[in-house]
């Protein structure tokens with residue numbers, strides 16, 4: 001869409017700086033809740049990582065759940081893990097609800113280990129997610 005530079009003062013309930021996935025998702029949810037929202041980006045929507053990534057919907061963070069637990073304590077870590085484990089639902093839900101033309105494919109998340117150590121780590125990761133109710137096949 002056309003995204004002209006902001007050239008005049010305006011008033012809004014919320015100002016979002018950055019039109020990547022994070023900013024646009026926040027703006028969308030605020031707008032859906034009835035707020036007037038202005039999104040500003042120094043370049044253009046999708047200019048940052050959101051317009052350059054591999055397009056894989058990875059429902060995880062870099063750290064495994066037990067590591068998050070160690071770093072942030074049970075309450076914060078489990079809340080984070082629960083949010084992350086549902087994150088693909090949010091993404092595919094938005095695609096469906098807004099008919100976003102992006103050829104979505106939802107076929108699970110595949111991880112490969114090519115050394116014994118990597119395979120051990122995958123087993124540990126699988127157990128951690130299984131304990132939290134995520135369907136995992138080894």
Ligand SMILES: Cc1cc2nc3c(=O)[nH]c(=O)nc-3n(C[C@H](O)[C@H](O)[C@H](O)COP(=O)(O)OP(=O)(O)OC[C@H]3O[C@@H](n4cnc5c(N)ncnc54)[C@H](O)[C@@H]3O)c2cc1C
Pocket residue numbers: 017018019020021022023040041042043044045046047048049050051052053054055056057058
């Ligand atoms: C090469 C690559 C591959 C990736 N592959 C995947 C993948 O397959 N799957 C996956 O889940 N994740 C992947 N990621 C990560 C994912 O793309 C990012 O986590 C996500 O896009 C971050 O979104 P964001 O909105 O937080 O940031 P960004 O998309 O980077 O958006 C930030 C926006 O803020 C604007 N901005 C910054 N500073 C200012 C300022 N001061 N004033 C105004 N505007 C400003 C920028 O112009 C930019 O548009 C990949 C990342 C990269 C780089």
